Amino acid sequence: MIRTRFAPSPTGELHIGGARTALFNYLYARSAGGQFILRIDDTDAERSRREHETRLLDDLRWLGLTWDEGPDIPTDIPLRQSERGELYARWMDKLREQGAVYPCFCAEERLASMREGQLARGEPPRYDGRCRSLSPREAQRRIEMGERPCWRLALPEGYSAAFDDAVRGPQSFPAGTIGDFVVQRSDRSPTYLFASAVDDYLMGITHVIRGDEHVPNTARQLAIIDRMGWPRPAFAHIPMVLSSDRRKLGKRTGSTPIREYRERGFLPEALDAYLATLSWTPQKGTNEGADPFDLKALAASFSLEGIVRSSPVHDEGHLLHWQREAMARRGGEALARELAVLEPRLAPFRERLAPLLEEMTKEHPFLMELRDSLAFLAERPAAKREPWMADLAGALSSLEPWKAEALEVLLRAFMKERGLKGREFFHPLRLLLTGQDSGAPLPLVLFTLGREECAARLGLL
Ligand code: GLU
Numbered sequence: 001m002i003r004t005r006f007a008p009s010p011t012g013e014l015h016i017g018g019a020r021t022a023l024f025n026y027l028y029a030r031s032a033g034g035q036f037i038l039r040i041d042d043t044d045a046e047r048s049r050r051e052h053e054t055r056l057l058d059d060l061r062w063l064g065l066t067w068d069e070g071p072d073i074p075t076d077i078p079l080r081q082s083e084r085g086e087l088y089a090r091w092m093d094k095l096r097e098q099g100a101v102y103p104c105f106c107a108e109e110r111l112a113s114m115r116e117g118q119l120a121r122g123e124p125p126r127y128d129g130r131c132r133s134l135s136p137r138e139a140q141r142r143i144e145m146g147e148r149p150c151w152r153l154a155l156p157e158g159y160s161a162a163f164d165d166a167v168r169g170p171q172s173f174p175a176g177t178i179g180d181f182v183v184q185r186s187d188r189s190p191t192y193l194f195a196s197a198v199d200d201y202l203m204g205i206t207h208v209i210r211g212d213e214h215v216p217n218t219a220r221q222l223a224i225i226d227r228m229g230w231p232r233p234a235f236a237h238i239p240m241v242l243s244s245d246r247r248k249l250g251k252r253t254g255s256t257p258i259r260e261y262r263e264r265g266f267l268p269e270a271l272d273a274y275l276a277t278l279s280w281t282p283q284k285g286t287n288e289g290a291d292p293f294d295l296k297a298l299a300a301s302f303s304l305e306g307i308v309r310s311s312p313v314h315d316e317g318h319l320l321h322w323q324r325e326a327m328a329r330r331g332g333e334a335l336a337r338e339l340a341v342l343e344p345r346l347a348p349f350r351e352r353l354a355p356l357l358e359e360m361t362k363e364h365p366f367l368m369e370l371r372d373s374l375a376f377l378a379e380r381p382a383a384k385r386e387p388w389m390a391d392l393a394g395a396l397s398s399l400e401p402w403k404a405e406a407l408e409v410l411l412r413a414f415m416k417e418r419g420l421k422g423r424e425f426f427h428p429l430r431l432l433l434t435g436q437d438s439g440a441p442l443p444l445v446l447f448t449l450g451r452e453e454c455a456a457r458l459g460l461l
Contacts, residue, residue, distance in 0.1 A: 001034050002033075003029065003034055003035045003203065004036055004037065004205065004208075005025060005038070005205050006022040006037075006039070007199075008022075008040065008056055009040075009047070009048065010049055011047040011048055011049070013052070014060065014257060014258045014259070015257055016241055016249060017211060019063060019258050019275055020279070021238065022060055022065055024280070024307070026066075027299045028207060028303075028304065030302075031300065037068060037070065037205070039199060040079060040081065040082075041192060042082045043195050044192070045082065053071065062268050063271060077203075084195070085190075087198065087202065088184075088190040088198055091194075091198050092151070099154070100153060101152060101153055102151065102180075103131065103134070103150070104131040104149050104152050104182070105139075105142055105149045114127075124177045125179075126176075129180055131149075131152070132154060149186060150182045153181060153183050153227065159175060159223060160174050160177075161222050161223065163218065163235055165215075165236065166236035167239075167309060168212070178223070193217060193220050196217075196221065201225065201230045207234045208234070209304075210238070212239050218237070239310060240311055241311070243255070243314055244313060244315060246313065258271065267327065269326050269329075270325070272298070273298075274318060276292065276298055276302075277318070278312040278314070279311075280306050282302075283305055292325075293325075323365045323366070327365045332355060335353075336354050339357070343378075345377075345378035349377050349449075349450070352448045355444055360440050376433070376434040381433070381436075383435060384431075385458070389428075389429070389459055390458060392414055393455045396410065396458070397451065399451075403447065407446050411446075430442055433445055
């Protein structure tokens, strides 16, 4: 069975890039009747916060992504890395027994200057293996003297990593590009590289779908996986989302937390549909008539082959397009119901609100904006009444049926009969009814206000 996972570090908000990774993992699992697992990568104890985790889960739920195993689902297996310490310790012991790791006593300063030198020479930074040659007895002596080493994986001589990426194709890391890396810190906590490899194995993860900034990690994690003789999962590295100036999307470069979009009134289905377009296109013949706002339909057409290699650019204009479409798809009746809850003063107009809302969502694709622009329904604006307005109210009082089409005919006929120009007629009328200079078509406004309210505003009552 296909098992995917999303493994966020609870060190901040869920952003566009992370949400897309979660969505792709979710869709791929669901596309194959598989399972989607939410794991919390909190090996970085200093930066990880439970509040962040709570918000992450909440945002993922809001997006409609449901998981089969996660930190909130009671099981025997903890889904937070911080609670899996014993498991990692056990596998560390195995590595030690096999002589696959060695203690490293090198000081931070030595490592830092080595790294600097390598970078200056244009070489990939890597550990030079100095402590690898320490005899076990010498290492033991130093530990007994109170030194606290970290532990590094002893890569096989001339180790080169190669794997076939489901998105990027064959990847290879020639010998010498990777050095012996740390699997256990000097405080005995596991590094992300180690914990994540152990977890993917123990959790039976079949497909690791994650951002392509993790490609170098994959080369290292494969060294652990191979050394332990575990089956390799398939890897799919998705291209990083870029900001509009084509830089990596980061906190300072146009990345907005999902939460902020949520608070601005974006609909979850709009975000999902948009996120799905970031690096994925449906393969020919898999998407006939699929509804982009329905996660089930999206999953049905999702495949790893549909992931494109080029980096997508985060574009709020596109997101807004999906928001408009999503609002239109919700339809006037549903929006009217939601609006009446959001603003109880609009509840009396609920029955007649749908057509006006459908018209207005084109310009105001957010419920909050709709609420604000429709405040005039609940509050009579103060504006000048023209002498002809009472007559118009009279004509309206006997109009049948009370429909926007009939209202439109009546307004035009009235204007013509009075010999008024368009501007002389519509502008003061709109101002009186809505307090605004422009807006939705007036017949729709009148229809929504209702016969009595129109009469009251026009001065008949
Ligand atoms: N915690 C890692 C991150 O947030 C997860 C990487 C992975 O998917 O293995 O990037």
